Amino acid sequence: MTAAPVEPLRLVALPAESADGFDGHEQVALVRDAATGLHAIVAIHSTHLGPAAGGVRRWAYANEDAALTDALRLSRGMSYKNAMAGLKAGGGKAVVLAGAPKTEALLEAFGDAVAALGGRYVTAEDVGMTEHDMVVVAQRTRHVAGLPVANGAVGGNPGPFTARGVLAGLLAAVQHKLGRDDVRGLHVAVQGVGSVGGALARALAAHGARLTIADVDAARAAALAADLGAAHMPVSEIMAVPADVFSPNALGAILDAASIAALDVAIVAGAANNQLATPADGASLAARGILYAPDYVINAGGIISVVAEYLGETSLDAVNAQVDAIGPRLAALFAEADANGQSTDVVADATAKALIGR
Numbered sequence: 001m002t003a004a005p006v007e008p009l010r011l012v013a014l015p016a017e018s019a020d021g022f023d024g025h026e027q028v029a030l031v032r033d034a035a036t037g038l039h040a041i042v043a044i045h046s047t048h049l050g051p052a053a054g055g056v057r058r059w060a061y062a063n064e065d066a067a068l069t070d071a072l073r074l075s076r077g078m079s080y081k082n083a084m085a086g087l088k089a090g091g092g093k094a095v096v097l098a099g100a101p102k103t104e105a106l107l108e109a110f111g112d113a114v115a116a117l118g119g120r121y122v123t124a125e126d127v128g129m130t131e132h133d134m135v136v137v138a139q140r141t142r143h144v145a146g147l148p149v150a151n152g153a154v155g156g157n158p159g160p161f162t163a164r165g166v167l168a169g170l171l172a173a174v175q176h177k178l179g180r181d182d183v184r185g186l187h188v189a190v191q192g193v194g195s196v197g198g199a200l201a202r203a204l205a206a207h208g209a210r211l212t213i214a215d216v217d218a219a220r221a222a223a224l225a226a227d228l229g230a231a232h233m234p235v236s237e238i239m240a241v242p243a244d245v246f247s248p249n250a251l252g253a254i255l256d257a258a259s260i261a262a263l264d265v266a267i268v269a270g271a272a273n274n275q276l277a278t279p280a281d282g283a284s285l286a287a288r289g290i291l292y293a294p295d296y297v298i299n300a301g302g303i304i305s306v307v308a309e310y311l312g313e314t315s316l317d318a319v320n321a322q323v324d325a326i327g328p329r330l331a332a333l334f335a336e337a338d339a340n341g342q343s344t345d346v347v348a349d350a351t352a353k354a355l356i357g358r
Contacts, residue, residue, distance in 0.1 A: 024358070025072060026052075029117065033109040037100025040110060041067055043075035044121055045091040048356045051119055052092025053307055054078035055126030055146070055158075056110065056137075060098045071095045073252070073274050078303065080352035081296035084329065085322070087307045090356070092121045098128065104136050111140030119143050124158065124306045127251075131157055145310040154309050154319050158302030161323050162271050163199035165301025168327035169293050170204075170245060170269040176334045177266050177291040178244065184208030187243040189265070191215075191235065193224050196271045196302075197249030201228060214238035216250070239263060248272040252295075260284045269293035282345030286337075293330055294348040300326060 026047060031040040041064075044052040054075060061067040071093050079091025094114075100106060114123050114137065124146035125134050131148045138144045149156045170188075174180050183204060190201050190213045201213055201224060211230035215221035218234070225232035239246065239254070242264040248254055252274030260281060268275070268290055275295045276282055285292045301323040308319045333351075337344045 025075065027117075027120070028068075028071070029113070031110070031113040033106070033113075036103060036106040036109045038106045038109045038113075039064075039097040039099055040094055040113065041071045042094045042113065042117065042121055043068075043071040043092060044117075045072075045075040045093075046079040046356045046358075047090040047120055048079075049083060049087070050089040051122050051143070052078070053082060053087070053089040053122045053124075053145075053303060053310070054091055054093040055124040055302075055306075056094035056096060056129055057126040058096040058098050058102060058128030061095070064097065067095045067097050077273055077296045079356055080349065081300050081303060082307070083352045083355035084297050084348065085300040085304055085326075087304065088311070089122070089303075089307045093126075094121070094123055096128070102128075102133070107133055107136040108140050111137040111144070114143050115141035117143075122306075122310055124303075143310075145306040147309070149309075154305060154313050154316055156305075157195065158305050159195035160199055161305040161319070162196045162299055162302035163203060164320070165304070165323045165326040166196070166200050166247070166249075166269065166271045166298050167203050167207075168324050169298035169330045170200075170247065170267070172327040172330045173267045173269045173291055173293050173334070174245070176331060182207060183245075185210065186245065187212070188245040188247055189213075189238050189241040189243040191238045191246070191248045191254070191270070192250030192272065193221055194249070196299075197247070198224060200247065200249060200271065201230070205230065212238065212241050212243065245269055248275055253277040255281050255285065255292075257281070257284065260288065260290075263288070263290060265290060267291045267293070269298055270295070271299040273299065276345060279345075282343040286343035291334065292344050294333070294345050296352075297330055297333065297348055298326060 025045050027044040029042045074093035082089040122143045134146045187210045193215045205228040214235045221232045240262045245267040246265040247270035249271040256277035304322050337347045
């Protein structure tokens with residue numbers, strides 16, 4: 001099978017600094033393969049600190065423009081995330097439009113596209129992709145991580161590492177905002193209980209938190225709630241639940257003017273990417289006195305494990321220590337935001353931009 005063509009995608013309608021926060025991607029490639037039906041976009045935001053690392057997401061986008069917007073937002077977030085985590089990696093993201101079946105041939109074609117980028121982009125699993133999918137992709141390129149490993153080794157599904165980091169960050173937020181060293185007895189409203197959100201909910205329950213959970217898969221939410229002794233409710237209601245912490249762990253752009261006005265919490269801390277619908281929404285949270293843990297800082301655990309695997313790190317303890325450092329990193333960010341009278345997202349963005357030379 002021949003390599004899938006990688007065509008440059010001209011972003012003539014996208015200004016260098018747009019209202020959506022897109023800020024000068026290095027490369028955006030459109031990938032099409034007629035034989036398999038592969039239709040994908042690879043966005044490389046920055047390689048200033050190293051190869052652009054970020055997973056590949058398969059999703060039922062309404063159209064190519066929606067997929068492009070997601071790829072651009074996610075890849076920029078990966079640049080900031082990797083920089084703030086102190087990784088030797090830039091930021092990139094790939095999205096696959098879920099039109100054609102996810103066959104091995106399609107995954108191989110995607111692997112060919114990654115290989116054609118010459119190491120500028122390193123992929124791994126994200127929403128709609130699995131460890132097995134990465135095994136297939138790895139048959140066509142070495143620029144892939146998130147591969148299955150033996151117990152005790154570095155690599156595999158990055159979800160548990162993401163959940164570990166979110167827990168560390170949430171605990172830092174609780175200490176800063178509520179003056180508590182633990183979550184025992186605190187009420188946490190968890191939106192999304194998939195791979196990451198489910199692991200986070202279990203960890204919070206083990207730490208004594210009281211949970212209300214919601215998921216687009218209502219049966220999954222009900223089953224987990226029964227297992228943990230938690231309450232559950234429809235996704236449409238979870239953001240209005242009175243709680244100490246709201247933890248978004250599904251898709252992004254859920255914090256907008258209407259949802260922020262409805263929040264009845266002291267803290268927002270979760271794993272979802274691009275939680276703020278617009279740049280102004282961080283200021284709106286701060287104006288309401290709600291402490292926001294910037295998403296790309298708190299959810300970096302997965303990419304920490306992915307980059308460690310790709311760079312040949314063999315110590316699981318060392319990787320876990322890097323993930324646990326998310327807590328102190330957020331504590332310092334919260335303190336700086338307080339000292340400067342700025343919202344936490346503004347402080348995080350400024351720091352990340354400086355690190356990647358923007």
